[in-house]
Amino acid sequence: MKTLHTFILSLGVSLLATTTVPVLAQKTSLGIFEGNGDVGAVLKPGSAAYNSKTRQYDLSGSGYNVWFDHDEFHFMWKRMKGDFVLYTRAELVGKGVDPHRKVGWMVRSSLDGKSPHINAVEHGDGLTSLQFRRTAGANTEEVRSKLTHADVIQLERKGNTYTMRVAKFGEPFTTEQVADLNLGDEVYVGLFIGSHNKDVLERGVFRDVRISAPAPESLVPYRQYLGSNLEILDVTTGNRQVIFNSPKSLQAPNWTPDGKTLIYNSDGLMYTFNLAKGQPTVLNTGEVKNNNNDHVLSFDGKMIGLSSGVKELGGSIIYTMPTKGGNPKQITPKGPSYLHGWSPDKKQLVFTGQRNNEFDIYRVPSAGGEEVQLTTAKGLDDGPEYSPDGKYIYFNSARTGTMQIYRMKADGSEQEALTKGEFHDWFPHISPDGKWMVFLSFLKEEVKADEHPFYKHVYLRMLPVSGVGEPKVIAYIYGGQGTINTPSWSPDSKRLAFISNSEVSSISPVEK
Numbered sequence: 395m396k397t398l399h400t401f402i403l404s405l406g407v408s409l410l411a412t413t414t415v416p417v418l419a420q421k422t423s424l425g426i427f428e429g430n431g432d433v434g435a436v437l438k439p440g441s442a443a444y445n446s447k448t449r450q451y452d453l454s455g456s457g458y459n460v461w462f463d464h465d466e467f468h469f470m471w472k473r474m475k476g477d478f479v480l481y482t483r484a485e486l487v488g489k490g491v492d493p494h495r496k497v498g499w500m501v502r503s504s505l506d507g508k509s510p511h512i513n514a515v516e517h518g519d520g521l522t523s524l525q526f527r528r529t530a531g532a533n534t535e536e537v538r539s540k541l542t543h544a545d546v547i548q549l550e551r552k553g554n555t556y557t558m559r560v561a562k563f564g565e566p567f568t569t570e571q572v573a574d575l576n577l578g579d580e581v582y583v584g585l586f587i588g589s590h591n592k593d594v595l596e597r598g599v600f601r602d603v604r605i606s607a608p609a610p611e612s613l614v615p616y617r618q619y620l621g622s623n624l625e626i627l628d629v630t631t632g633n634r635q636v637i638f639n640s641p642k643s644l645q646a647p648n649w650t651p652d653g654k655t656l657i658y659n660s661d662g663l664m665y666t667f668n669l670a671k672g673q674p675t676v677l678n679t680g681e682v683k684n685n686n687n688d689h690v691l692s693f694d695g696k697m698i699g700l701s702s703g704v705k706e707l708g709g710s711i712i713y714t715m716p717t718k719g720g721n722p723k724q725i726t727p728k729g730p731s732y733l734h735g736w737s738p739d740k741k742q743l744v745f746t747g748q749r750n751n752e753f754d755i756y757r758v759p760s761a762g763g764e765e766v767q768l769t770t771a772k773g774l775d776d777g778p779e780y781s782p783d784g785k786y787i788y789f790n791s792a793r794t795g796t797m798q799i800y801r802m803k804a805d806g807s808e809q810e811a812l813t814k815g816e817f818h819d820w821f822p823h824i825s826p827d828g829k830w831m832v833f834l835s836f837l838k839e840e841v842k843a844d845e846h847p848f849y850k851h852v853y854l855r856m857l858p859v860s861g862v863g864e865p866k867v868i869a870y871i872y873g874g875q876g877t878i879n880t881p882s883w884s885p886d887s888k889r890l891a892f893i894s895n896s897e898v899s900s901i902s903p904v905e906k
Contacts, residue, residue, distance in 0.1 A: 440468025471584030645876030812861030
């Protein structure tokens with residue numbers, strides 16, 4: 395794994411650098427980007443700036459168009475090599491003059507107006523498309539999306555294949571792709587705006603800008619890891635904030651009931667993260683130092699349950715201890731046993747256990763004692779969690795061949811599916827006010843039903859606890875295993891903590 399060598403302060407945010415990444419001169423208005431400027435012979439100069447308070451990028455630009463054999467627009471860029479995933483929520487400001495003014499992501503071989511390029515773009519009239527020029531001075535080609543008026547724009551490079559994923563915020567992505575487009579290994583990557591009118595300046599605003607370098611095909615899961623961003627999400631607006639990052643694998647943040655601290659695992663240890671100071675501290679777990687991402691707080695926050703690997707006992711074993719730290723008490727005699735929930739009265743724990751070559755959901759007294767099996771269906775049952783009133787246990791199951799969210803009464807009766815199987819849905823977490831559940835959704839084309847791997851495209855989706863209605867996407871993430879394995883709601887039910895991932899070379903800056 396690469397090591398992190400230095401922190402560079404810029405715009406009130408922390409940029410991470412490694413020995414393999416050049417330290418670039420920072421301009422206080424450009425955020426994560428290296429430069430900006432007009433491409434082509436524009437009549438009215440554009441501009442670009444980053445607002446560290448709102449965490450938004452504001453671009454203005456003119457130019458006749460990005461089309462035919464040459465381009466005129468304003469570009470905010472950084473140079474990158476290899477594969478990447480670009481994500482933002484973008485919008486044009488005001489009514490505008492021309493319906494074909496445009497904002498989006500751009501990848502170019504050079505800053506010359508005739509350069510080969512590709513862009514994922516949303517127009518003023520709502521047209522959303524993938525536009526590209528294969529060679530210098532060639533005419534621009536276009537693949538139009540079936541979706542119009544997208545405000546979520548993602549552009550991914552994998553070799554010479556470029557994939558555009560676009561959505562209206564709250565909905566799943568619609569995808570278009572262009573293959574065999576060779577722009578060179580090192581390219582200019584960034585945000586752009588064009589007015590489609592040489593005499594007019596138009597404005598665009600971009601928020602939640604993320605540039606990730608995904609896992610290489612050679613990455614060995616559970617042996618090699620990407621860097622991690624610890625993020626906070628406002629579930630109403632969808633706005634995201636990176637509050638901490640690390641070159642190591644951080645996983646599964648819990649939020650303490652007092653709202654002051656997050657608890658996560660990394661390299662087998664448990665950490666508390668002071669939200670006011672922005673600093674992590676190792677949590678004393680005695681001799682239990684092989685902790686995984688299935689840890690959970692009691693509803694009152696005074697106790698924490700751990701899942702820690704013990705090879706001699708068959709794998710993950712459940713322990714409990716005071717949240718302030720101490721010597722954990724062993725609860726399950728054998729593994730694998732993966733803890734996911736406490737009952738509100740603290741008397742019971744629910745966990746996923748492998749017994750007789752089948753993974754099912756079990757209940758066990760929190761003081762230790764006899765296990766009670768709650769599910770018997772063939773296929774993986776996982777992620778059990780009590781509702782705040784203690785009446786239900788929510789969980790995910792692959793019993794139909796698709797991983798879906800289920801609910802059952804606390805005694806295991808009346809098991810019913812709450813999601814429809816459009817995606818593989820994992821780890822339902824119920825908001826403290828008992829109104830909502832959030833869960834992780836993998837794409838069927840990327841994973842099997844019973845897999846929840848690292849480093850994939852995933853959604854965080856939210857649905858009323860009744861299961862009535864259509865789930866709303868509240869975050870579009872590159873992550874997966876470790877993103878939200880455990881309850882991660884803030885005590886006021888307004889925010890979520892989660893983990894996203896990237897190669898260290900492109901890890902996100904901390905946003906103050």
